[in-house]
Amino acid sequence: GENVEQHPSTLSVQEGDSAVIKCTYSDSASNYFPWYKQELGKGPQLIIDIRSNVGEKKDQRIAVTLNKTAKHFSLHITETQPEDSAVYFCAALWLGGSYIPTFGRGTSLIVHP
Amino acid sequence: DAGVTQSPTHLIKTRGQQVTLRCSPKSGHDTVSWYQQALGQGPQFIFQYYEEEERQRGNFPDRFSGHQFPNYSSELNVNALLLGDSALYLCASSLAPDRASGEQYFGPGTRLTVT
Numbered sequence: 001g002e003n004v005e006q007h008p009s010t011l012s013v014q015e016g017d018s019a020v021i022k023c024t025y026s027d028s029a030s031n032y033f034p035w036y037k038q039e040l041g042k043g044p045q046l047i048i049d050i051r052s053n054v055g056e057k058k059d060q061r062i063a064v065t066l067n068k069t070a071k072h073f074s075l076h077i078t079e080t081q082p083e084d085s086a087v088y089f090c091a092a093l094w095l096g097g098s099y100i101p102t103f104g105r106g107t108s109l110i111v112h113p
Numbered sequence: 114d115a116g117v118t119q120s121p122t123h124l125i126k127t128r129g130q131q132v133t134l135r136c137s138p139k140s141g142h143d144t145v146s147w148y149q150q151a152l153g154q155g156p157q158f159i160f161q162y163y164e165e166e167e168r169q170r171g172n173f174p175d176r177f178s179g180h181q182f183p184n185y186s187s188e189l190n191v192n193a194l195l196l197g198d199s200a201l202y203l204c205a206s207s208l209a210p211d212r213a214s215g216e217q218y219f220g221p222g223t224r225l226t227v228t
Contacts, residue, residue: 032215091155095215100161100169101158103157106154
C-alpha cells in the first residue's frame, strides 16, 4: 500500500517568513495530492491540491509543487501570518483506483508575531 | 449550506463498552468515510460507505462497524472498547467514486476517551 512521509514534524517561523513542508510517497499510481490544515479542535480543511498532470499550483500565499519522478511534493506558504499556525497534513491517493487517501503524520506550524 | 456535522462532540466510555458515533454529510454528497486520528498522527482510514453499503475498509478489526442510511447519514459503531480506541474520530463526505474529484470534506470530529 501507499506510504507517505512528511517533514518536518514541527516548523517554527517568524511572521512574514516563508514555510515549506515536504512529503514523499511510495506508490507511483497515486495521482492526486491534497493538503489539509487542521486547527485546534477542528477537522482537517482542504487548502490546496495538485494532480499528477501538473507540476505546480498557486493560490494566493500558498503553492504546491509536485515531482512525480522523485515522488515528492511540497507545500509553500509565503508571508506567513499568525493565523497560519495549525497542523498541516499532506495526503496521496489514486483517483480511478481506491480513492482512499493516505495521510502523512502532520507538521505543526507555529508562526510567531 | 451545512457542512459535515458529527455528534457527539466528546464522549467518555469505559473499557468493554460499546459506542455509536453519528455523521451527516455535506449537502449534495452521498459518500461517507470514517477515519481514526490518534494524538499527533494523521487520520487513518476505517471504512467508506455509499449506496448504504460498506465499499472499502482499512486495517481495522471487526469491532468497528458502520451503517449508512437512505438520507446518506452514517453511524460508526465500536464494540468491546479498548484503551487504544481513544482518539478523534473524523467523518468525511464526498461524491461517489465514479463522480469523485478526490475532494473530501471533514467534520469537526468526535473525541472519544476510553478509561
